[in-house]
Amino acid sequence: MGKIRRGGFVFITWIGDHSPYHVHVYEDGRLVVKWDLENDIAMKGEATRRILRLIKELRDEGRI
Secondary structure (H helix, E strand, O other): OOEEEEOEEEEOOOOOOOOOOEEEEOOOOOEOOOOOOOOOOOOOEOOOOHHHHHHHHHOOOOOO
C-alpha cells in the first residue's frame, strides 16, 4: 500500500489491487474519487482540476 498526503488529500494505492491500476483519493476521511491511472478516467466520484493536477505531479515524481 502506498499512502501519500498532499494538498489536503490522501492518495492511496494498493499493491495487488484489481485492475486497472488506480488511486483512491480521500479528503477528511471521505472518498472523493477513485481514479483509473491507466485510462485517465474516474471509476467512482469526480476529480476536480486540483486533484487532477496533484495526480499528475505524483505521477511525474514516480510516486504513483
